[in-house]
Amino acid sequence: MDISSTGLRVLRQIAESGSFTAAATRLGYTQSAVSRQAAALERSAGTALFERRPDGVRLTPAGLTLLRHARTILDCLTAAERDLTGTVSRTELVRLGLFLSAGAAILPLSLTRLAATDPQITVTTTEGTTPSLVRALRAGSIDLAVLTSRPPHRPLDGESPRLHVETVTDTELVVAVPSTGEFAGRTAVHVDELIDAPWIAAPASNAEPLLGVWPGLPGRPDIVHCARDWLTKLQLVAGGFGVTTVPSRLSPVLPPGVSLLHVEGAPPEIRRVLVARLPGRPTPAITAVTRAIASTT
Numbered sequence: 001m002d003i004s005s006t007g008l009r010v011l012r013q014i015a016e017s018g019s020f021t022a023a024a025t026r027l028g029y030t031q032s033a034v035s036r037q038a039a040a041l042e043r044s045a046g047t048a049l050f051e052r053r054p055d056g057v058r059l060t061p062a063g064l065t066l067l068r069h070a071r072t073i074l075d076c077l078t079a080a081e082r083d084l085t086g087t088v089s090r091t092e093l094v095r096l097g098l099f100l101s102a103g104a105a106i107l108p109l110s111l112t113r114l115a116a117t118d119p120q121i122t123v124t125t126t127e128g129t130t131p132s133l134v135r136a137l138r139a140g141s142i143d144l145a146v147l148t149s150r151p152p153h154r155p156l157d158g159e160s161p162r163l164h165v166e167t168v169t170d171t172e173l174v175v176a177v178p179s180t181g182e183f184a185g186r187t188a189v190h191v192d193e194l195i196d197a198p199w200i201a202a203p204a205s206n207a208e209p210l211l212g213v214w215p216g217l218p219g220r221p222d223i224v225h226c227a228r229d230w231l232t233k234l235q236l237v238a239g240g241f242g243v244t245t246v247p248s249r250l251s252p253v254l255p256p257g258v259s260l261l262h263v264e265g266a267p268p269e270i271r272r273v274l275v276a277r278l279p280g281r282p283t284p285a286i287t288a289v290t291r292a293i294a295s296t297t
Helices: 005-017 020-027 031-045 061-085 107-117 130-139 230-238 248-253 284-294
Strands: 050-053 056-059 092-098 121-127 144-149 164-178 188-190 198-201 222-226 244-247 258-264 270-277
Touching (some): 005 031, 005 056, 020 031, 056 061, 092 130, 107 284, 130 270, 144 284, 164 230, 198 230, 230 258
Parallel strands (some): 092 121, 188 258, 198 222
Antiparallel strands (some): 050 056, 164 258
């Protein structure tokens, strides 16, 4: 096969992004350039590498096989570039992905403990939803991911081999409300009281669920503000502009003016916090970061 490093980078970004359009945006290419690279890869491989679906693009089994080798090749090219330029790192790098609330609830304490036990390890982080982080793991763009799942806790994706997953903790989903007003002084709220509440939610896509609205809420929720950033959402709650759902683990970092209420009249919503990586033997640095994350519970 005659495959360029550019083609392999395009393959990896399509796997991570889930679409040609998103891959083009992240790489700084036109969509037509990405499509040409994808077609050239398939011609060289002699088989279909991409499955075009209504909700985006997924790699075929052949595409996943090529992706596995692409990760190794691109990592070797990066290492060769460092050697040639004399920029060999003196630290061990771990690229960590986290779901949207884990940065506030888990990351600072984990990094503090890691700095005390393994100062030679450098961690870089990226934030995303669980589906996007799973794609990034598969693509080799991150080494480790802190993810979340809800019962019945099915496999994170349908790809093979399965990701290696460890449970960190279970946390209850609750509702963040203004400390003043109709919910002042309360510790619980009935789900029927939330039907007409103004909600602050994260933007949704076809592949990713709406975040911030109580699951299974009867009727269509009244979404008054859309924000992905947790600080923005919680400050809007503190100002009395709506309510949102949060994991109970966020309680230590709530801004003044925000209270957390348990929801009655509906089944408890439990979220499991997971650490995931590609299967196989982890590096000592990945093991150390996993241990630091697990120690925060």
